[in-house]
Amino acid sequence: MTKRILDGVKILDLTRFFSGPQCTLFLAGLGAEVIKIDDPDVGDPTAFSPPFAGPHGVSFERRSRQDMGIAYLKRARSKKSTTLNLKSAEGRALFMRMVRRADVVVENFSAGVADRLGLGYDVLREVNPSLVYCSLTGYGSTGPARNLKAYDLMVQAAVGLMSITGQPDAGPTKAGSPLSDAIAGLFAAFGIVAALNYRQRTGQGQSVDVSMADCLLSLILDEPLDCYRELGLSFQQGNRIMRFSPFNAYQSADGWVTLGTASNDDWRTLLDVMGRSELKDDPDIMSIAWRLSNNAAVDQIVSAWTLSLTTAEIEQRMRSARIPCSPVRTIDDVLAWEQIAARNMAVSLWNPLAEAKMNVKAASFPLRFGNAEVGYDTPAPVPGAHTEEVLREMAGVDAAEFEWLRERRII
Template identity: 65%
Template sequence: MEKILTGTVVLDLTRFFSGPQATLFLAGLGAEVIKIDDPATGDPTAFSPPFAGPQGVSFHRKTQADMGIAYLKRARGKKSVCLNLKDPEGRAAFMRLVRSADVVVDNFSAGVADRLGIGYEALREVNPKIVHCALTGYGSTGAERHLKAYDLMVQAAVGMMSITGQPDAPPAKAGSPVSDAIAGTFAATGILAALLYRNRTGVGQSVDVSMADCLFALMFDEPFDCYDSLGLPLRQGNRIMRFSPFNAYRTLDGWIVAGAATQDDWNALLRAMDREDLAENAQINSLPWRLANNAAVDTLVSNWAGQLESAEVLRRLNDVKVPCSPVREIGEAMQWGQLKEREMMTPLWNPLARAPVEAQGPGFPIKFSASKAAYDTPAPVPGQHSREVLIDLGGLSASDVDALAKRGVISAP
């Protein structure tokens, strides 16, 4: 099956996680994603720990074939060109690529692309139909747009750390760099929307994506601004304050999570716990009472779950259709049949070692009925496609490319 973005050319100037996540999704949808990195420094994750190679995974490079695990994951399905954009000839070569491209994505700090002469206005002069995406920590506008940001800073800045963890615990980040991943997902969505608009109107545009905006937009569905009036602490642990019970509960041999979001869920939970007698109790059967007295409700569920093994708790809850799950560690999740059937784990290939490595990468998370979506090629050797792309897409001659390589403007192994 043909992929949705087959024939779409994306020039990828991004680094680290948020930008490469966006272009990884585009690659999975079939776009020809061309990574462009500085020949002198390359992709910062390509040879950064942790490494994977012929002798396994480690924080130290054991062989010359070892490569960074992050690079092996995030560069799948992409081509690699090493081109010095600070050199006038390198910048001119890049602009030749822009003429034939559909999308340019960067996650430079605000203003950097303009200083390099490759900001949206410069791109639009070369290709009026270009879709440009700038992915930054705090956006391309606003008084604090120039501040440098990683996931930790964004989680802190928008209040995520103030709501994560138990009520009496210090600020904590989510266990995964969610602001990077979320921003990359929003960026891919924005690019797709801009491409759809261009297909309808013929007009390109710039897409401004802020990590802070994206994380806050998803967080703020919850009425955190009303918690004080409701007498609630911001940190609710595993709870959602609209539901009770809704938590993690210890069993005889582990942990499970369970929750009642509706009155039907609550009634079913009482049946699972053999406490249908409480259905006649108007007080505990009232959601407002349970919300105000959540600790008492949690104690009720905890006392029941703590007398049984996890499998039995889950069996009883699933029999009456109460939402629940075992609390799996990552290794257990990777053995979960549901994820395996959905092909959510794929082997990683090291192009220097020319062999698979111990680590795995995530599969493409969206399934389509009429088109394919997957990362068909492994991460490339840095600069692997410099010659091919500059000749085929940029229209340079072989002698032009040789001259650029001799001057160090490009790297073409």
């Protein structure tokens, strides 16, 4: 069988909700053995939280004992599920036995919580000096905001994304999906893989400090936002970017399309396609600087043309001219798009309690390698399904100890 990128890497996953589980989902897709550890009384908060998917479809109410949370079914794929009470001395001692055989620990507690539980990096590295320890928080483990509680909405607001999203002069708008969580999960996975590479070369483990705010800001500041005021630009550019014109979403006869030109050569080609070749003699229209300062006039020219054609007609003409263009697809359109089908990027979720596929889609692993298998081989498990298997292998727990642990609600 083809080896997987992270074959043999054991990860203890203490994360909750989205950012942390997104990180470990990516690592599982690369072949790591990800072991979710949840409290035996509370469990994973998303496992039985709305919206649900079950034998009767999707709903906000749990309509059968087989209904499970959609978020859990997506984020727990290819992971093992164990229960362990880390607030008990016995649970922490058992966890330390597991840490000795682990490669990575990932947590997204609020800053300082892991240390208060006795599970911080300084403690764990005494048990396993080669351990890679990733801490994922809203604002990082240092700085005056480190103890603030954060959800995606607050992080998008805090680093300015909401102030630059939406149409000019509109109120603050967040991105349509929880970007700061998703991006931080990706950066955390990237940091862990980098730390594992470092360990392979040096033999040394280390900590990885991931801030949702830092990760989101690192992507936003590629744009020269601090120069917008001097350039006379609105911070909210809608569907535009400040370097190209035209570059926008335009209404067609039956929907919307996006198109844009990155150079005067592209603009000349677009003018020919639109039947407006005479404008190539206008020095203003042919000046990128003028177009950037007069986007409304440029958009009016393009819109007059797109409104006269269907989306499919526009897309066909743009493709022939090699001008970047895409219809604005709904999610239903995306799931029906042949490109997504060709790359098998949307798959049906399996509900382990219902023992059936749900009419709910999740994204497949997004990377492809030439000589390694990737992907989510197993569905989300029944919560706690792997407790005995994992503790037997990683902590040497025998049958008598299992009984003792169960009686005391440690597992």
